[in-house]
Each structure stands twice: as C-alpha cells, then as structure tokens.
Amino acid sequence: CIIRWGFPGIKRRVFLRFLMRDIQSIRIQVKEGLYPRRILYMEIRGQGVIPLTRTDEKFFTPREIEQKAAELAYFLRVPIEVF
Incomplete structure (x- = not known):
C-alpha cells in the first residue's frame, strides 16, 4: 500500500492498495x-502509473534517479x- x-x-x-504481484x-x-x-x-496493473518522486524535484542527477530505480526494481x- 502507498x-x-x-x-x-x-x-x-x-x-x-494493491498486490505486490500487480x-x-x-x-x-x-x-x-x-x-x-x-x-x-x-506501473501497476489496473491502476496505471503512480509517481514516486515529486514532479518538480530538479535536484536528482541521472545517476541518483537510476540508482533509486535499480534498488526499487531489484527489491520488487x-x-x-x-521513457
């Protein structure tokens, strides 16, 4: 749940609220x-995409956002x- x-x-x-497998x-x-x-x-099946970071955050470097995505994708x- 988020x-x-x-x-x-x-x-x-x-x-x-959603299932991990979704x-x-x-x-x-x-x-x-x-x-x-x-x-x-x-991206969640049946619910579309949910932003995890604020859309106005400009302080993420490409390396930082890639690292956060990799850690989360590995965990899930x-x-x-x-895109």
Whole structure:
C-alpha cells in the first residue's frame, strides 16, 4: 500500500492498495533541456502509473534517479523502463 499527501483540503490523504504481484515495472521519465526533469513512476496493473518522486524535484542527477530505480526494481523483482 502507498500513502501520499495530496493537495491541501479535507481529502488530502491518498491511500492506494494493491498486490505486490500487480506491480509491472518501475519507469523513469527523462526530459532534458532548459528545465530537465527526471521522474520515477511505478506501473501497476489496473491502476496505471503512480509517481514516486515529486514532479518538480530538479535536484536528482541521472545517476541518483537510476540508482533509486535499480534498488526499487531489484527489491520488487520487476523490470525498469525508461521513457
């Protein structure tokens, strides 16, 4: 299960529950340019993709995001996809 904080308000807490075997892959989205972004996602069967890092975090180097993805994929025993 994943618990995240959403937008401020009454229903701020986001609670996602799924089976470990439903996790299909760990995705890395890389956008280079003037404002580079590197976002880590988890793809779950039937629920789509869930961002694991904030979309506005700019301080991850390519090596750091790759290391985080590799550790998580190894632990979950799923492949890594890069987009």
